[in-house]
Amino acid sequence: MRKLRRTRKQRRMRMQRLAVFSVLAGLLLLTALFAEQLCPYDPYMQDYGSVLSAPSPAHPFGTDRFGRDMLSRVIAGARTSIFSTLVLVGIISVSGTAAGVLCAYFGKWTDAVVMRIADVCLAFPGLVFALAVSAVLGGGTGTAVIALAAVSWPKYARLARSRTLEIMSSDYLAAARLAGDAPGQMIVRHILPNIAGQILVTAVLDMGTMMMELSALSFLGLGARIPTAEWGSMMSGGRSMLQTYPWVVLAPGSAIFVTVAVFNLFGDALRDCLEP
Amino acid sequence: MKRYIIRRLLSLIPVLFGITFLSFALMHAAGSDAVLQSMDASGITLSREVIDARRAELGLDRPFLVQYFSWLGGVLTGDMGVSYVSGRDVFSTFISKLPATFLLAGASILLTVVISLPLGILSAVRQNRFTDWLIRGCSFVGNSLPNFFTALLLIYLLAICIPVFPVISEGIGVRSAFLPALTLATAMSSRYLMQVRTAVLDELGKDYVAGERARGIRFSATLWKSVLRSCMTSLFTLLALSVGSLLGGTAVVESVFLWDGVGKLAVDAVNMRDYPVVQAYVVWTALVYTAVNLITDISYHFLDPRIRLEGGRR
């Protein structure tokens, strides 16, 4: 009896967890969408009269060295940070998966060539790549996204490839072949749906990492353009103020933390529900 | 087995070639060069003649492909050229800085394992309980901190508030290595911990766990003797893969802690567009990374009887 209740409760809890975290993740996305409407101040308005003022009722997160309201900047930064991360993760997961599936499916030299390219990208120091890409394309978030995408897709390619190989050796794929499925159909009907969950979960879990990497590039002046509010560059810009004006660093830092945590927990909950 | 190793080594050749070529090409595309870069840094304007003369001296005026192949030729004969900036022999400079980086990387891997293995397992075993949430919470914090920030925080706490460690490393030693290694380990652990957790959870769902339970074997015994041993190979692979990000991380951390290793050298070189040094670094990272992964693959053959005895399934 006791056991019964617990398992039922666990199931309910699992669904509840997914609900809670999808709501939270949704809230984050909404914040990003309606950043402009939500900001209490203009995030770009400089005010030399209140430079680096400590958190107060007027400025709950304090102000930065330009006298801009940190809360507004954190909210405005949600758009840049979350959207660019979403785009980046979207690009790498889709392209990586496509490459991995095709490699596994067609094998032979396609596999050899694509996987060698993946090896190159994987072993390539991202910094050098980012530097060059930004020189060719000019700085900006787009550039940073492209540079990071170039070095991060192999992870997905590898995952998709190994999973596809596994699926290809399964009986149900043989059954699909016997049912007369063409290669495209097999990929779309059986392979993709079966790896999608894992890829999705990996992608959601990757949000945090990628957000950090994007901000690392911002730090080098390769990411978000001045004066775009972006959490990573806000954090790196404030690094010297850790001891003196900690809020300048802590505000974007906690925004990153919350986002990373929410997306991770959302990914976890999603996995629990997708793969019981 | 031997054939496998040889095949893996052969497949390294195009990869290395690709890496060197790409990096060479990209650094060129990145504009600027060692001469212009030093002008920015010092703020002393140089005349066109001086710039051109210096470029010619460094061979920077030659066509790109000529530069690349002359460099590549040098590499194959064991000569990586001299630094554009310091004029020193790149190869020997590199070799002299390698041990420091290896020490740091080794220490952080060790720390990572020491931190994340027990915590990851604990978190898996106590899935969705308080302990699990707590551990995962910490891992999110670790994941949200950029390396430079962790570094500053650690210095602040352990060198200034409680002065147990030095801020700047006093040569290459264990005491100096602790803080930088801990910085790297923080980032790595928070990711690795989650991977350990997932792997262990996966393994716990397998039939043999129920089997051992039915045989009345203590859960702890199952965990340590069977579960861990079974997921050892995948844990190993994940660790090896994270060596990539570790190598990237050493660059930042070495610069912050003034750890005189290859990472710092590389950051300086990238800033300076000191191509020969950047090339050396790229080749080195790629080599180490590929070697680490090669070694992992080969060590499977010893770690996992399924592969060892079936003779190279992959």
Added chain:
Amino acid sequence: TVREGDSSTYQTGEESSTKTFVFGDTTFNAENGEADINPRHDNGGWACIRYGVGETLFRFTDQMEIEPWLARSYENTDELTWKITLRDGITFTSGRNMDGEAVKECLEALVSEHDRAAGDLHIAEITAEGMTLTIRTEIPVPTLINALADPYACICDVRAGVTEDGIVQGTGPYRAVSLTPDTSLELVKNEDYWNGEPKLDEITVRTITDGDTLTMALQSGEIDAAYGIPYLSYPLFENDGYTFTGCATSRVFFGAMNFESGITGDPAVRKAIAMGIDKEGFVEGLLDGNGYAATGVYPDSFAFGGDAVTAEGYDPDGAAQVLEDAGWTDEDGDGLREKDGTPLVLRWLTYPSRQELPLLAEAAQAMLGEIGFRVEIINTADHNRLRSDSSAWDIYVSAMVTAPTGDPEYFFTYHCLDSSDSNDGHYHSDRLEELAEEMARTFDVQRREELAVEMQQTILDDNAYVFCSHLRMSMIAKAGVTGLTAHPCDYYEITVDLDYE
């Protein structure tokens, strides 16, 4: 013969009688061209002179006037000939006596190895006779003595050579014993120093490129004094435990207008830019007072600098009016002015490696935005290539040293003339060309200063350049450290006076 330095001379508190000192510096690195302390190598002279290893024949006073140092006096016999008398009784740390011959060798080596020095000095011939040195130049070089005060002209014993690590033997209060590029330099007291007794036995100069690490190292007491602490960390040291020293240097943050551009080609726009940037606001608000609002090319410490010239003051309303009058109006009310369908978009080219530059760009973006500009910031490490393409930018903002030799001519030669290599905005002024020509011929210091003022005023009147701020060079030391004073030329750090209780 060269004395090889042994690397482990430095040990904290080895003996109470040994006075050791650790100096942390962000700039002593290859990136700055200071891979070592060899003056003939890049900017190695800066390190050589800053850390008290080498000295020049002449030096700058606190007012940036030239005074003899290793030299006793000089005489300009004709336009091409300079006669310099050396101080007696000075020996190199190698043990060799510093006489005319040694200096001759040193200068000859310098011009053959150091391109910039060769270009500045134009030496045709040097003759040494006992303690006198006669230098003949190929063309009249009015700034020869200034050039001899540049760090590259540190006098070293050429016969003692340069070690593999780049250590030279100079005449300074300290002798370098070991050097690891980008890491550290170990110095010991020069027992035979000619100008007093150095107070410290051993000094370690640590390269700490990361400003925050430097901050914490000073906090933890691992270093005794530091150069390059980030401004934002200053509050940590504003207490009894530390002393500050600082002064303005000739490193200036300035924007060069592009005369080929449709935007900055318009004098009204240039004027509006000059009037629209709140230099005081930038310096006070962002540099936290650690800079000086600039008027012209040179800071106050120069006779021809500071208020010797006048520039447009900050006047946003006036700037708006100037634009309005010139036909740049905001018809559609979106805050952005346009003229004949061309929006007032200012492409602001700058680079990230000097951290104040992006700050300036960001500040200017807001300031100019107020008066109807839209500033697009191009912040890239690839600026050197971009700036030579005059269609890619409207204003190029950089940080440059304007008077490394203490003489005004340098800036104009490199930046403002038709023949200047860095004149990428293609600024041209007949008047300036005339004045520059005169300057090149003038040996009279007084007249040169007058010319400098006039030339500055010319470019300021044209609003061809806008000078925002001079950098304040600061050093922070533990309380008790004495004899560490910031100098406007930024060359002198470790001197014979350096000591601590």
Added chain:
Amino acid sequence: MKRVKPVLEVRDLTVRFTQRDTAVDGVSFQLYPGEILGIAGESGSGKSTVARAVTRLIDAASGEIFLKGAPITHVTGKRQRAVYRDIQMVFQSPAGSFDPRKTLGDGIGESLGNTGMKRSEVRERVGELLRQCGLGEEFAGKYAREVSGGQCQRAAIARALAIRPDILVCDEAVNALDVTVQKQIIEVLKDLQQEYGMSYLFISHDLALMQSFCDRLLIMQKGKIVEEGTADEVILHPKKEYTKRLMEAAFLFG
């Protein structure tokens, strides 16, 4: 036997998974229209491998396979897909042969959908097939992991029968079923055979079942056919020691 052309003919089929081991070694046999050919043999003797080779799921190292006289040994692409209108297979492990993310109904209807049949028709036909194999229509909406092994295997048989192939390869298709269901399925198979003249390649290790169901029997050992004949011949008068051992064991269960 009948002087008709075989629907399926295998000549000298050899399959290797690794360079050294030969899983199937020079196997030849014919399957005639309307015939039920049994393959028995101990575990690992290569029965499944033969089944997979004739359905072109794995490539033969050498040898030839003819379907209705046409060589299919190396067909690929469209022509390979065309082969599957004539030949279908039921897999050894029932749960693994259904896509975990698709319902049983989807799996059963897949081949029908590929022939261009309308959705509604497919649904109807799936229901019919399920009923034929002793399952309720509600199973169309279930997932493989939600049903017991036997139920799953019945769905797999329904799937294989969906497009009414001429040849059905059953790889231990009824072994996981309990005897009542097994009997039911065997009845269905027999009916189909009578109605449409289907041929079966029936792999099993249940000799009792094979004796009553198969026309001819092949006994495999280590990749080779060691004995061949009518079911009664092989079971009652085994020639090889290996076959005798197999029979001996089988009697115990009977």
Added chain:
Amino acid sequence: MNELLVFDQVEICYHGKPAVQDISFSVNPGEVLGIAGESGSGKSTLIRAVLGILGQGGQITKGRICFQDRDLLRLSERDMRKLRGEQIGMIFQDAGASFCPVRTIGDQICGSLSAHRKIRRRESDAMALELFEKLGLTEGRRILESYPFELSGGMNQRVGIAAAMLLNPALLLADEPTSALDAVSGRQVIEEMRILKELYGTAVILVTHNIGVVSALADRVLVLHRGRIAECGETSRVLEDPQDAYTRELLEAVPKLRRYRSAYRTEPKM
């Protein structure tokens, strides 16, 4: 008291839906109880419930299961662990999968022995070898040094039996121990279980849908149909004179090997 295991009105649900209902039966010491029934009727569920390893979503919702007069449902996990293996052994349908893939058989046998008593590796090996010999398993040494995947399905199954028997449990639960095996190996497994029953007097619950196996081994047989007991009684009685309609159907369906003339010498033992 003399009943070893008692099921009293047991109902077991998966995710709230009952899989078996109203199950009552008992097993006496030394007795072999066969459980037959169509697939999905809940055979595996019953014996998994005894060990408390129903897995995700499964729980006992009604009734009691008593082992040696102790209510298993009230035992703590700790006491339960002591019972598992020591008192109640289990043989899985796929014994190979119930062994850890990366440890040798010998290692794991030693592990399960030392979970219940103090024993050294050498002793456990010796015990295992002795049992292997009794079971007619040749090459015992090699088996001990092998990994599960190196052994064939039949071998794994037999090792599984041996591993369960080494602790000499009072009750052995066997879930379709032969259905994954070919006839030759299946027969060996049945042989071994018979030997064990005779040697140690272990009570066995044998789940199978192979009536041949039931008739060869079981003293009593319990027929499950759709989660309920259809029939329960002496094996010979049930097989010869089935009362329940389903049982009759089941028996009729069993294919029999026809033997014209006694063509073959070996008589089935039963």
